[in-house]
Every structure is written in structure tokens, then in C-alpha cells.
Amino acid sequence: DTAVSQTPKYLVTQMGNDKSIKCEQNLGHDTMYWYKQDSKKFLKIMFSYNNKELIINETVPNRFSPKSPDKAHLNLHINSLELGDSAVYFCASSRLGLSEQFFGPGTRLTVL
């Protein structure tokens, strides 16, 4: 039983393309997150959604647009991909406000 799943696991694409990463959780949580881990392994939060509403936006470029169709899903769409977007993107979920977050396996994005 996968608690937090992400697709795809690997994504290789050219600069300028638009791509999406999908995340689903089956834990019944109401809060979901996207994190970015760069090549130096720094893990930083990008967005957080609670009940489909954006509650944290960490000054991420507006080329990144999260979308939450329902409480169990939080997708990340990235427009006009740049080299610097290459990273591992992790989705996570939790109950409202609690810090016990459950992370997905990550999506390794490589922009060529």
C-alpha cells in the first residue's frame, strides 16, 4: 500500500518544455506539499495546500503552478523549463498543521 505516490519517477526533458508531476496520497490527509531538493541536497518547501487551497507559497517562480483537484491529489506543472529546475521534487502530506509529514519517493527532473 503506497501512502504517497508520485509519477513519473524520472523525467528528462529539454529546456523550454512544459511538464507535469503528479502526486497522490491515500492517507486521508488534508494538507499536501511540494519540496525541491537541489544538487547540493538542500531540501526546501515550495508550496503547501490545505483542502485544495494554497496556504504556503515560497516565492517560487510563477512558471511553477500547483493544482489540487481534490484533497488526495496535488500536481505540479512547470512551464518553460530551465536548466536550474533540474532537481528531485518530493510531494508530502500531513494532517492539518502537524509536522509528521509523509513523503513520496521523489521525481528526478533533468532539464537538458
Next chain:
Amino acid sequence: DAKTTQPPSMDCAEGRAANLPCNHSTISGNEYVYWYRQIHSQGPQYIIHGLKNNETNEMASLIITEDRKSSTLILPHATLRDTAVYYCIVRVELGFQKLVFGTGTRLLVSP
């Protein structure tokens, strides 16, 4: 959120206890201490958290000093699978606040 300081790396022999320290001298009264770990190429994994009392679960024990300015995560019998980066994070329990990951401690468990 209070800042934390952790040693960049530690070594531990398999089967021995791994004691990972964390300093959080500016912690506020309503901030909890959380520990997460990240095994290579995987998503971070929650381990344990506490406010001021010592805590234990099936994965680890958390010892928080009486003044709450530091804590120690204890893995009682480290295995090779415990090799990971361990993150100490302090934040309030509730509210719309983010988890702020520092650089953590890279624990290497050797045979």
C-alpha cells in the same frame, strides 16, 4: 522557527547505539523538536518528535535537555539500513508553518 546546529557527519559501528546531537539554543516554549531522516535517494521519513519530555518509539529515542536547548536522537542498535542523513527541526506543533530542513548529520553505519 528556531535554528538548529548538527555535526555534518558521524560514524557508528553496526549493532552499537548511534547518538546524534542537535543544538537549538533559541527554541521557543511552544516549539517541538522533530527528527526526520533521508536514506539515499528516498523521501524524508519522520522518526520522532517531542516537546520537553523524553520520547521513545519503535524507531528511536529522543532525549531533550531540561533547558530544551539541545537534544539527542538515539538509535539503540544501529543497522546498515540506518545509514542516512538525519535532520533535526524545531517548529510549533500546529499552524500553517513549514518544515525547514537544515543540512543535517550524515550517519554512516559500518559493519
